[in-house]
Amino acid sequence: xxxxxxxxxxxxxxxxxxxxxxxxxxxxxxxxxxxxxxxxxxxxxxxxxxxxxxxxxxxxxxxxxxxxxxxxxxxxxxxxxxxxxxxxxxxxxxxxxxxxxxxxxxxxxxxxxxxxxxxxxxxxxxxxxxxxxxxxxxxxxxxxxxxxxxxxxxxxxxxxxxxxxxxxxxxxxxxxxxxxxxxxxxxxxxxxxxxxxxxxxxxxxxxxxxxxxxx
Amino acid sequence: xxxxxxxxxxxxxxxxxxxxxxxxxxxxxxxxxxxxxxxxxxxxxxxxxxxxxxxxxxxxxxxxxxxxxxxxxxxxxxxxxxxxxxxxxxxxxxxxxxx
Numbered sequence: 001x002x003x004x005x006x007x008x009x010x011x012x013x014x015x016x017x018x019x020x021x022x023x024x025x026x027x028x029x030x031x032x033x034x035x036x037x038x039x040x041x042x043x044x045x046x047x048x049x050x051x052x053x054x055x056x057x058x059x060x061x062x063x064x065x066x067x068x069x070x071x072x073x074x075x076x077x078x079x080x081x082x083x084x085x086x087x088x089x090x091x092x093x094x095x096x097x098x099x100x101x102x103x104x105x106x107x108x109x110x111x112x113x114x115x116x117x118x119x120x121x122x123x124x125x126x127x128x129x130x131x132x133x134x135x136x137x138x139x140x141x142x143x144x145x146x147x148x149x150x151x152x153x154x155x156x157x158x159x160x161x162x163x164x165x166x167x168x169x170x171x172x173x174x175x176x177x178x179x180x181x182x183x184x185x186x187x188x189x190x191x192x193x194x195x196x197x198x199x200x201x202x203x204x205x206x207x208x209x210x211x212x213x214x215x
Numbered sequence: 216x217x218x219x220x221x222x223x224x225x226x227x228x229x230x231x232x233x234x235x236x237x238x239x240x241x242x243x244x245x246x247x248x249x250x251x252x253x254x255x256x257x258x259x260x261x262x263x264x265x266x267x268x269x270x271x272x273x274x275x276x277x278x279x280x281x282x283x284x285x286x287x288x289x290x291x292x293x294x295x296x297x298x299x300x301x302x303x304x305x306x307x308x309x310x311x312x313x314x
Binding site: 003004007008010011013014015017018020021022107108109112113 | 230233234237238240241242245246248249252253254255303306307309310313
C-alpha cells in the first residue's frame with residue numbers, strides 16, 4: 001500500500017477544493033475568442049462608418065476645428081456609439097454562452113458565490129470608468145473614450161483575476177498597457193480598440209483554451 | 216521525535232469533511248447548496264457531516280432567509296481553522312518523513 005501517494009492525493013484534493021470554492025474556474029477561453037471576434041467586427045463596422053462620413057480616423061482631432069465638420073462629427077459619434085453598444089452586447093452574450101457551456105462541464109454553478117464575486121469585482125471599476133468617460137463626453141472631450149475604456153476595463157479584469165483563473169491578470173495588464181499607449185495617440189482609438197478588445201482577447205482566449213480546455 | 220500521526224485529527228478522517236473544511240478555509244462563508252455542488256454529495260450526506268463538524272466546534276451555522284427560501288450559511292470557527300491547519304501540517308510532515 002502506497003501511503004505516501006494516498007496522502008499526496010489527499011493534499012491535492014484539499015488544494016483543488018480551495019481553488020474550486022474560491023475561484024470561478026468555468027471562464028472559457030472560447031469566450032475570450034468570441035468576444036475578440038465581436039470586437040474586431042465592431043471595429044471594422046466603425047471604420048466603415050467613419051469612411052462613409054468622409055473623415056479619416058487619424059484626422060478626427062484636426063477636423064474638430066470648424067463648426068460644420070463639428071456637427072458632422074457629432075452625428076458620426078452617435079452612430080459609433082450605437083455600434084459600440086451593439087458590439088458590447090454581442091461580445092457579452094457570446095462570452096456568456098461559452099462560459100455557460102463550460103460551467104456544465106466543470107460542474108460549477110454559473111450563478112454561485114464565485115461567479116458573483118467575479119462579476120462584482122469586474123463591474124465596479126468598469127462602471128466607475130464608464131461614468132467618468134460619460135462625464136468627459138458631456139464636456140466635449142472625446143479623445144479619451146478609447147484609451148479610457150481600455151484602461152478601466154483592464155483594471156476591472158486585473159481586479160477580478162483574483163477570483164478566476166490566475167492567468168486572467170495578464171489580460172488585465174495588456175489592456176491597461178494598450179490603453180496607456182493610446183493616451184499618446186489620441187484620434188487613433190479605433191485601432192487601439194481593435195488591438196485591445198479584439199486581438200488581445202483572441203490571443204488570451206486561445207491561450208486559455210489551449211491550457212485548460214483542449215481535452 | 217514525536218510521530219506526526221498523533222497530530223492527525225480523527226474528525227477530518229473523511230474526504231467529505233476534508234472538502235468542507237478546505238472550502239470554508241478560503242471563503243468567509245458558503246451556503247448549503249453551493250457547498251453541496253462543490254463537494255458533489257447528497258443533502259443528507261452533507262448534512263450529517265456538517266452536524267459532526269458543528270458538534271466539534273469547527274464550523275458555525277447561520278440560518279437566514281433570502282425571500283422565503285432558507286439560506287443557511289456555514290463558516291469555519293477559529294478553533295476549526297486551527298485544527299485544520301494542524302491536520303494539514305501533520306499530513307505534510309508524514310509525506311516528508313516517508314521520503
